[in-house]
Amino acid sequence: MLKNKVQVILSFLNKQRNMFSIGLPILVLGIFCLLMTLSNVFTETYDIERFSTAKETVRSPVTIENVEETERRTREAVQAVEDRYDISSEITQERVQYVNELFDAIHKLENSDEKAEDKIPKTIPEKAQYISQILTPELSEAMSQESIVALLNASESERSIAKELLTTSLYDVLNAGVRTENLESAVSNLKQSLRYSSLNQDVKEALYELSSFAVVENSFFDVETTMEAQKQAASNVEPVMIRAGEIIVREGQTITNEIYEKLDLVGLLNNERNIFPVIGLFLLISLICATISYELHTYSKSNNLNPGKILAIVIIIIFMVSVMKVISIYNTSMYQFFLLVPAATGAMLIKVLLNERVAIVLSALFALLGSLIFNGEIPGAFNVEAGTYMFFSQFAGSILIQNLQDKSAILKAAIGITLVNEIVILLFLFLTFESVTIPEVLIHGGFGIASAFLSVILTIGMIPYFEAGLGILSESKLLTLANPNHPLLRKILTEAPGTYHHSVMVANLSETACEAIGANGLLARVASYYHDLGKTERPHYFIENQMGIQNPHDLLEPIQSAEIIIRHPYDGAMLLKKHKIPKEIVDIAEQHHGTTLLKYFYYKAKDKYLDVKEDAYRYAGPKPQTKEAAVICICDSVEAAVRSLQEPTMEKIEEIVYSIIKDRLNDGQLNECPITINELHVIRRTICETLAGIFHSRIQYPTKQEKIKEAK
CATH class of the missing domain: 1.10.3210 (Hypothetical protein af1432)
Incomplete structure (x- = not known):
């Protein structure tokens, strides 16, 4: 019974020792990765005053909407929308009917049968008086006796021309819409269209008087249509965005109010650094460290995980992160130096020193760190191209590297990694919409070749140091023994x-x-x-x-x-x-x-x-x-x-x-x-x-x- 208790205690202490031996190095590794990637989520702040001169070119660290500018453009778009009016076709028809009524009355009177009706007036004044009596009261009040007499004195063809000209012009004016503010101009336009006709002056004067009566307001403000047009105009306004990497102010340029507001909007004037990106980075590093810990714990169940192997993992990750960080300093949009990173080195070293499973898992973690390190120090951004390239390069290395004692196998691994690197590079070129020149293709392709062979060379060169310095028993060492x-x-x-x-x-x-x-x-x-x-x-x-x-x-x-x-x-x-x-x-x-x-x-x-x-x-x-x-x-x-x-x-x-x-x-x-x-x-x-x-x-x-x- 006592022996069993002792065994349980020893087993518990052994587990605690294993957890400590894995946990402490991973904690150190996490702190290192946090410090190395801190600048990739932090933004540099500036002490700039309005109307001063910019000492350097400043780019936006984030993609953000300029809400004030968007609202200003929206207001301008709404204000530019003209009021919508509803033209009443009923009023138009009504006013034209008044004109037709006058000419029809005259035509009927002039063509009446004198034998059939003894009461038909005979003289022009009597006819004018008769016309005034049978017209609609509104029309009768608007037309003077002189105007009616002038129309009665005109010939039948002349009245026909006058009627046709007036109704056509009246339709044009009324269909264009007559509002209170443009009533006089509408009447004036109608009279203008009559002024240059071939009619005699007396008939023109009569038509002028009839025009003043016929043209009335027929266009009324439409609230609903106007509001709908304003909404449509507002919705068509694109949000004004400040893109990550966009130049806000160039060196030597004066800091205007507009530029100062942009700097403030993207957080470049806030001396109190935003803690949220740091929290996000801490969570990311925590997940990475937890994954590494789990893999090492799983590996220890079926393999001998000694302190030397744990230290080797830490050294390899520190080496890879340091190399990526140094190369990221020189990375530009024109020359993608992340293609030069010997990414496969880490995966191949881990494959040789531990096993393939750990190598593949850590390849994904290296790729994730690489996509963060090569984000151009834009908080919240990940360089997907860098991450994709590094993952496939490492994956190829962890699969292809076999026997380091076989020189032909090493050469085959280098060629295989090169092939994968070039495929990924071509993938990027085919997916982009930008035109790429032949020299750029050759340069980037050369980076892929250099990355593959440099990875193999570094792996071969570093393996003996891990084996001798840390006492790690690798496959190559076993084959030698x-x-x-x-x-x-x-x-x-x-x-x-x-x-x-x-x-x-x-x-x-x-x-x-x-x-x-x-x-x-x-x-x-x-x-x-x-x-x-x-x-x-x-x-x-x-x-x-x-x-x-x-x-x-x-x-x-x-x-x-x-x-x-x-x-x-x-x-x-x-x-x-x-x-x-x-x-x-x-x-x-x-x-x-x-x-x-x-x-x-x-x-x-x-x-x-x-x-x-x-x-x-x-x-x-x-x-x-x-x-x-x-x-x-x-x-x-x-x-x-x-x-x-x-x-x-x-x-x-x-x-x-x-x-x-x-x-x-x-x-x-x-x-x-x-x-x-x-x-x-x-x-x-x-x-x-x-x-x-x-x-x-x-x-x-x-x-x-x-x-x-x-x-x-």
Whole structure:
């Protein structure tokens, strides 16, 4: 019970230590990124007075509407709308009918049948008097006797011309709209159209008098139509915007009231800096740091995340952000220097030092930071082109970089990144509406090529420093250690050839099993090569190296033999440390036997002596701490056990593998590593399948003696 509580406490403390080891560097990283990008959200303020001279050219840091200017233009547009009037067609028809009434009355009177009507007047004055009596009262009052007499004296054709001319002109005037303020001018215009006719003067005078009566107000102010027109005019006014990057005042220009108001509007005169952009930047950096922390925590569950790797992540991010910040200083709208950023360097370094997943996630975060850093220091703006270019360049790098020891693979990666860079650059050129010259295309294309090859060169150049300075075990380092010409591997081969063969077999089993559960197969293979290095100190005390000689353990006491055998993991660890072999391999060499019991010599001692302490026949540990160490622990015993079989069959092999895994589990050897029961099942199945391929069925050819017996 007490032991379980201690394990729980130790597990809790271990988690707290891991959180602290990740959290503190990420906090430092977040502060660095915040300081580096602060100028991209802050705007510089100026101490400028009205009517002074600008000492430098000032651009707007934001895109904002000039509300006052928009309102002024709206007012002008509304005021420019003319009043809308409704012309009454009823009044127009009414006034024309009055004219027709007069001429029709005269025409009817002049063409009446004298025999049929005795009361028809005969003289002109009588006719004029008669006309006045039968006309509408309004018309009768407006027309004098002289005007009617003048029309009566005119000939029929002359009256017809006068009627046609007057009604046509009256229609024109009234249809144009007659308002109170232009009534006199409308009458004057109508008289003017009559003045130059061929009619005699008396008829013209009569028409003038009739015109003064016929022309009346027929156009009235329409409130609804006018208001609708004003609304339409106001809605057609575009908002007056001050665009981000727009020049507000040039160097040497006088600060007028209008310019001063613009400077004040965009916040360039406010000495109290706006805190909101800083809050937004803080939230962005917090999300980025949280994402990095999550990825590192996820990585630590299945891989060895030591302080060196965490520090490497911090250094890489600081390096990439610093490079982007320096290049952003020289970035212009004409020459997009963000294309020159060796963006793929960060992704490739992380891919080599950690894994592809972390590299791709951090590629997206680098791209996000890049789009902020290259925003031209315009608060709230992100350079989407820069972010897109950097993401695809990094994504290509993290996918294409494989083996840094293979020079052709490195060249292929550089060419692949170049191709992706050029595709993204062409994408920008095709999407833009602006005309692009051939020299610009060549320059930007050259930037893309330089970025790709510079990224690969920096990656190759920086990897050794991370490996040596921070003790990081990368894939390239593992491949170097796996070289059979390595001094330690040659030492094992020459001094303990049986152990060398055993290590190669364990490496094959371990690599396959680790890859099956998602662990680092390459690390397991290389660590297997070195795990029994300690046997080279006393090679003949290990059975695989005893070729045709007497077993020296036959001459020793069990406790002496146990001490010699138990020493080999720690002798190997000392040799590995002496030759500066990475800590991960040293740890596996120490842990590959855990605290297991040396059963052969323990039971041999019990048969010989009564008082035998079990602890004296157990390895000192520590127990396996990683999945790779646990797999090697299992495969080491499996290989030795299967090699001892006289006639290995699949049934025997499966039984041995199962029993060894069960024994390690029951003995608590796997309690301190993050391996699951399900993964143990996968390991067991994978080991059996691999051994089946090694000890596959062969045709048993008969010996010479068997052939002789069959012949008899």
